[in-house]
Amino acid sequence: MALNRNTNRSFCLFVITMFMFGIRMGQSQLSSYYYSNTCPRALSTIRNAVMNAVAKEHRMGGSLLRLHFHDCFVNGCDGSVLLDDTSSFTGEKTAAPNKNSLRGFEVIDDIKSQVESICPGVVSCADILAVVARDSVVALGGPSWTVGLGRKDSTNASFSAANTQLPSPILNLTDLVTFFSNKGFTTKELVALSGSHTTGKARCLMFRPRIHNETNIDSAFATSLKSSCTTSTTDDENLASLDATTPVLFDNGYFKNLVNNKGLLHSDQQLFSGGSTDSQVTNYVNNPSTFFQDFANAMVKMGNMSPLTGSSGEIRGNCRKIN
Ligand code: HEM
Ligand SMILES: *[C@@H]1O[C@H](CO)[C@@H](O)[C@H](O)[C@H]1NC(C)=O
Ligand SMILES: *[C@@H]1O[C@H](CO)[C@@H](O)[C@H](O)[C@H]1NC(C)=O
Numbered sequence: 001m002a003l004n005r006n007t008n009r010s011f012c013l014f015v016i017t018m019f020m021f022g023i024r025m026g027q028s029q030l031s032s033y034y035y036s037n038t039c040p041r042a043l044s045t046i047r048n049a050v051m052n053a054v055a056k057e058h059r060m061g062g063s064l065l066r067l068h069f070h071d072c073f074v075n076g077c078d079g080s081v082l083l084d085d086t087s088s089f090t091g092e093k094t095a096a097p098n099k100n101s102l103r104g105f106e107v108i109d110d111i112k113s114q115v116e117s118i119c120p121g122v123v124s125c126a127d128i129l130a131v132v133a134r135d136s137v138v139a140l141g142g143p144s145w146t147v148g149l150g151r152k153d154s155t156n157a158s159f160s161a162a163n164t165q166l167p168s169p170i171l172n173l174t175d176l177v178t179f180f181s182n183k184g185f186t187t188k189e190l191v192a193l194s195g196s197h198t199t200g201k202a203r204c205l206m207f208r209p210r211i212h213n214e215t216n217i218d219s220a221f222a223t224s225l226k227s228s229c230t231t232s233t234t235d236d237e238n239l240a241s242l243d244a245t246t247p248v249l250f251d252n253g254y255f256k257n258l259v260n261n262k263g264l265l266h267s268d269q270q271l272f273s274g275g276s277t278d279s280q281v282t283n284y285v286n287n288p289s290t291f292f293q294d295f296a297n298a299m300v301k302m303g304n305m306s307p308l309t310g311s312s313g314e315i316r317g318n319c320r321k322i323n
């Protein structure tokens, strides 16, 4: 009897200690089971919609992944990137890194309305972006990870933070490291996350100086790009694949390109240009599973960036506007 009581007390202490430890560790309040009772079909609904969208257009996988990145880096993963401008409000969509560049909003609208129809007012737009990012990577053959859920949607957005806190393709390695470290990411995570550029496309505007003026670029690669990206501004919007070799596969092709001086953006090639990150790039070329593991871990970390939880924020009914 006494023994039993003691054991119970120890167990209680153990539970309390672990609970406090969790809080002390700043453990995320997100849970992968968040919608298990309130919307059990949410995850399969999202997955099916992403599979269909990516099958219809492979590039969409990259576009959807990027939405989550641009959401999280600007005041946390709060769905702020999805808010449309109004006459009295300027959101993030028209900020320089996003304007004429972010895409996939209609896919998110479609997913949101499907989820609303099965469980109205339950699943946040910020959570949808996080799940969609994971499902997009999986749809393109990349790694999977467990997505923590329970984010609320913001009732605001920041045009200026979107302009200043998202990295630009003209940054050098030092500045890329600074941008990511400002958001709590290591240099190693910067390199892993940049592997996202194994899929999707960029506009001539973003890589013109690199292909016309830089010397650490494979000359045949540069030449092949110049025909549709001349120095004329009429070519500004012409697209090229970020990973020309395997553009619709989420693999380590991006890193293989870098060691061959075939990075499309200046910022891409910075990760393999004689600096401290060269060895990690080479490691990812030789060990694709290490890349997948590091990428998945870094995506979980990105998804945990300052979520609104509990009574902060709201569940938007329409991802484009506050309730
Ligand atoms: C390391 C710093 C980064 C820079 C400087 C950067 C910059 C860019 C630029 C300039 C584009 C092309 C945009 C356009 O031409 O309109 C692009 C596309 C893309 N970025 Fe990044 N990016 C970075 C990191 C990331 C990260 C961390 C992710 C995801 C986790 C990501 C995912 C993508 C994807 C998938 C595309 C293609 C989108 C599409 O085809 O619609 N990027 N990025
Ligand atoms: C947006 O709202 C949240 C709470 O709803 C607040 O914590 C945050 O500071 C606000 N951000 C901006 C950019 O106004
Ligand atoms: C990187 O770029 C910044 C700003 O453009 C510049 O001040 C710095 O000297 C550059 N660093 C290196 C190592 O080139």
Ligand SMILES: *[C@@H]1O[C@H](CO)[C@@H](O)[C@H](O)[C@H]1NC(C)=O
Binding pocket: 208, 209, 210, 212, 213, 231
């Ligand atoms: C290449 O560099 C020169 C000299 O800095 C500059 O005038 C020119 O505009 C650059 N060309 C491109 C395509 O960026």
